[in-house]
Amino acid sequence: xxxxxxxxxxxxxxxxxxxxxxxxxxxxxxxxxxxxxxxxxxxxxxxxxxxxxxxxxxxxxxxxxxxxxxxxxxxxxxxxxxxxxxxxxxxxxxxxxxxxxxxxxxxxxxxxxxxxxxxxxxxxxxxxxxxxxxxxxxxxxxxxxxxxxxxxxxxxxxxxxxxxxxxxxxxxxxxxxxxxxxxxxxxxxxxxxxxxxxxxxxxxxxxxxxxxxxxxxxxxxxxxxxxxxxxxxxxxxxxxxxxxxxxxxxxxxxxxxxxxxxxxxxxxxxxxxxxxxxxxxxxxxxxxxxxxxxxxxxxxxxxxxxxxxxxxxxxx
Numbered sequence: 001x002x003x004x005x006x007x008x009x010x011x012x013x014x015x016x017x018x019x020x021x022x023x024x025x026x027x028x029x030x031x032x033x034x035x036x037x038x039x040x041x042x043x044x045x046x047x048x049x050x051x052x053x054x055x056x057x058x059x060x061x062x063x064x065x066x067x068x069x070x071x072x073x074x075x076x077x078x079x080x081x082x083x084x085x086x087x088x089x090x091x092x093x094x095x096x097x098x099x100x101x102x103x104x105x106x107x108x109x110x111x112x113x114x115x116x117x118x119x120x121x122x123x124x125x126x127x128x129x130x131x132x133x134x135x136x137x138x139x140x141x142x143x144x145x146x147x148x149x150x151x152x153x154x155x156x157x158x159x160x161x162x163x164x165x166x167x168x169x170x171x172x173x174x175x176x177x178x179x180x181x182x183x184x185x186x187x188x189x190x191x192x193x194x195x196x197x198x199x200x201x202x203x204x205x206x207x208x209x210x211x212x213x214x215x216x217x218x219x220x221x222x223x224x225x226x227x228x229x230x231x232x233x234x235x236x237x238x239x240x241x242x243x244x245x246x247x248x249x250x251x252x253x254x255x256x257x258x259x260x261x262x263x264x265x266x267x268x269x270x271x272x273x274x275x276x277x278x279x280x281x282x283x284x285x286x287x288x289x290x291x292x293x294x295x296x297x298x299x300x301x302x303x304x305x306x307x308x309x310x311x312x313x314x315x316x
Contacts, residue, residue: 046087047163047171053244054251055167057209061085063178075099077132079125082139086175087168093141093176094121096128097185100135109190109214109315110183112176112206113140116197116220116298117147127194127299134308136315137186138194139176144169147198158245159238166202166246173206177213190214192314196298197221197271201248207258208251215259215314217307220268220297222275223249223282249282256284261310263290263303270297286313 048056065084072078080095098108111131115124121140128138144165154164173193181188193216195203200221207216226247234240244250252260260283264276273291280289290306299307 107187110137114195114199204248208254217261223279252283260287
């Protein structure tokens with residue numbers, strides 16, 4: 001049985017409002033010296049920071065998961081409810097596998113799906129069904145706190161040498177890819193990432209960290225444009241370092257030569273179209289950008305052609 005999430009009763013609109021204010025909160029934090037001081041410890045951790053100030057996970061823990069339920073009542077796919085361990089936490093997920101894998105068709109490509117803030121795995125399952133129709137398996141997870149982030153708390157944790165929640169969300173995505181590769185129906189050489197909104201940011205970072213991931217699709221997402229910040233104006237150095245470490249813009253260079261795909265609504269009401277374009281322009285080839293008309297935030301049917309062609313390129 002899936003674990004009850006503490007914050008699941010909050011409305012989606014509340015999550016999106018907080019999500020939309022992330023950059024403002026980071027900016028305020030950068031200009032203030034926190035109560036906890038500006039130093040953070042150099043203790044050994046399972047995560048590392050590169051010389052460029054970026055997140056790295058050189059090793060991951062041994063895979064542990066349990067299959068809670070299997071639903072094979074659908075003609076086109078099988079769904080497994082899986083709980084896996086990630087940094088001493090239990091992450092609930094839905095694994096969807098095309099039914100055709102049982103007909104001697106061989107292992108199939110697969111995708112880790114990271115929903116946006118406030119979106120449950122059940123709410124995002126329709127995307128998994130769509131991918132199954134395309135012939136792809138997928139695992140969609142309930143992100144920690146359903147994707148909600150607390151920037152001030154994460155800065156405090158980072159300053160004190162511990163692992164911020166946003167780092168853990170990236171690690172959860174990496175562990176989800178390990179769950180996929182452990183399934184006999186999956187082609188372990190063809191595992192990609194798809195992330196919507198804030199989930200897209202974690203998908204980009206995870207893909208950059210693990211070069212075995214075949215590529216990434218970011219839907220209705222963008223980076224934070226941290227390179228526009230003048231370092232000389234920063235008072236709180238730890239806050240600045242954390243800002244650099246969670247900006248997906250800074251990870252784009254490590255994705256090439258794997259494909260980088262973005263899909264965005266022209267009048268997205270949550271993450272501006274121009275912000276997405278700015279992130280896309282910073283990425284190296286091969287890359288593609290799909291624009292759809294409308295104000296929708298997150299996947300819509302109009303995005304189907306861009307998603308289909310993007311995954312074909314990734315798994316070519």
